[in-house]
Amino acid sequence: MSPADAVATPRSLRVTDPALEPIAAKVLEGRRLSLEEGAVLYATPDVHAVCRLADLVRRRMHGRLAYYNVNRHVNYSNVCALSCSFCAFHRKRGQDGAYEMNVEEVRDAAVEAQNAGATELHVVGGLHPWLPFEHYTTMLSTIRDAAPRLHLKAFTAVEIVHLQRISKRGKDGYEGIKAVLRDLRDAGLGSLPGGGAEVFDDRAHDEAWKGKIRGDQWLDVHRAAHELGLNSNATMLYGHVEGRPERLVHMDLLRRQQDRTLATWAEAQGIARAAEGEVVLGGPDESYPGHRLPMPGQDGLKTGYFQTIIPLPFFPDASGLEALPGPTGLENLRTIAIARLMLDNIPHVKAFWIMQTLGMAQLMLDAGADDLDGTVVWYDITHLGGASTHQETTVTDLRRAAIEAGCEPVERDTLYRRVERDGADWRIVPSDS
Numbered sequence: 001m002s003p004a005d006a007v008a009t010p011r012s013l014r015v016t017d018p019a020l021e022p023i024a025a026k027v028l029e030g031r032r033l034s035l036e037e038g039a040v041l042y043a044t045p046d047v048h049a050v051c052r053l054a055d056l057v058r059r060r061m062h063g064r065l066a067y068y069n070v071n072r073h074v075n076y077s078n079v080c081a082l083s084c085s086f087c088a089f090h091r092k093r094g095q096d097g098a099y100e101m102n103v104e105e106v107r108d109a110a111v112e113a114q115n116a117g118a119t120e121l122h123v124v125g126g127l128h129p130w131l132p133f134e135h136y137t138t139m140l141s142t143i144r145d146a147a148p149r150l151h152l153k154a155f156t157a158v159e160i161v162h163l164q165r166i167s168k169r170g171k172d173g174y175e176g177i178k179a180v181l182r183d184l185r186d187a188g189l190g191s192l193p194g195g196g197a198e199v200f201d202d203r204a205h206d207e208a209w210k211g212k213i214r215g216d217q218w219l220d221v222h223r224a225a226h227e228l229g230l231n232s233n234a235t236m237l238y239g240h241v242e243g244r245p246e247r248l249v250h251m252d253l254l255r256r257q258q259d260r261t262l263a264t265w266a267e268a269q270g271i272a273r274a275a276e277g278e279v280v281l282g283g284p285d286e287s288y289p290g291h292r293l294p295m296p297g298q299d300g301l302k303t304g305y306f307q308t309i310i311p312l313p314f315f316p317d318a319s320g321l322e323a324l325p326g327p328t329g330l331e332n333l334r335t336i337a338i339a340r341l342m343l344d345n346i347p348h349v350k351a352f353w354i355m356q357t358l359g360m361a362q363l364m365l366d367a368g369a370d371d372l373d374g375t376v377v378w379y380d381i382t383h384l385g386g387a388s389t390h391q392e393t394t395v396t397d398l399r400r401a402a403i404e405a406g407c408e409p410v411e412r413d414t415l416y417r418r419v420e421r422d423g424a425d426w427r428i429v430p431s432d433s
């Protein structure tokens with residue numbers, strides 16, 4: 001099914017809040033929404049109209065496709081030099097619950113994942129105070145050699161900055177980060193996950209994760225990765241000490257960076273722009289390019305880019321911010337819809353089922369999300385209800401959730417290429433078939 005098959009753009013969308021009418025008109029025309037309009041989307045009592053608008057954009061970009069992948073997570077160590085107050089994952093060395101996997105243990109987990117048919121290994125951990133930089137390049141190259149079919153999506157931006165510091169590469173932070181990313185890429189790194197972005201706001205940063213990198217550094221790491229041809233994702237952790245305006249600023253900063261990344265390619269493709277410098281992938285007709293944003297290196301696209309925005313609700317349990325209530329289900333639904341509407345140049349919106357729950361993620365497929373993430377095993381970062389969350393779901397459950405939501409489930413690899421599977425055997429389907 002091409003996205004166009006499923007697109008029947010209505011001439012109007014029913015909204016009960018008059019404040020939404022001009023926004024609905026802009027969405028129907030495929031024009032970019034401003035931060036002020038984003039604030040209206042957060043303020044309106046008609047949250048379901050916001051979801052319908054997001055669903056319209058989602059259908060233009062992806063029809064009723066719902067992506068998932070078969071993946072495994074390896075959190076190689078929870079020992080961390082920092083102590084972010086919202087984080088229930090980290091431990092100090094020797095503290096109860098602290099663990100470190102050595103390279104052989106990580107390799108064995110990778111081989112097991114490959115044998116089980118995973119296409120991706122997602123590798124992240126704490127900022128280990130003593131391990132040398134070479135440990136990380138060795139870890140990647142060992143995985144690559146032992147499990148060559150796995151795409152290695154590894155290290156959040158704060159880990160990359162940590163690696164730059166311990167490697168002592170480049171006096172200038174940016175060049176050092178690029179050098180480190182180059183070494184990691186040469187050792188097998190395939191892309192960057194989107195973690196650790198939190199919310200790009202200095203006040204929230206100083207209150208809840210002081211010591212961790214600020215938003216400008218996070219964006220720099222991803223810019224450097226994109227310049228080296230690596231794709232990446234972006235998260236937004238919300239529902240803690242930030243407010244709705246900060247979330248919108250966060251989305252805007254991502255959107256601007258993506259504009260700059262895609263500008264040359266968009267120019268060459270003749271992509272219509274609502275205003276100077278804006279690259280809007282979703283449009284009102286079949287000619288928009290959202291579903292065929294090429295891989296880096298194809299169609300004149302020289303850089304990597306943000307593939308996916310992943311809004312993550314904050315879970316207060318077992319964190320230093322336990323007294324906070326965390327976001328409600330409707331706030332989660334609204335935020336995923338607003339992410340789809342505001343981030344008009346990021347192709348995919350992920351409802352990360354492990355944090356949203358599979359039931360909510362299923363509802364989000366009608367509110368702008370087109371991706372459920374994957375089967376995931378051993379996800380330790382979030383501790384729901386204070387308990388360890390060694391969680392996993394099956395392909396059957398993911399597909400059933402998508403089908404029940406009226407979607408066509410599609411297995412993808414990390415770079416959103418279609419995967420055809422026979423048990424643990426899989427192959428990438430060529431894009432023209």
Ligand code: SF4
Pocket residue numbers: 080081082083084087088089090125126127158209212
């Ligand atoms: S959020 Fe990351 S950097 Fe902060 S304490 Fe947790 S593991 Fe460490």
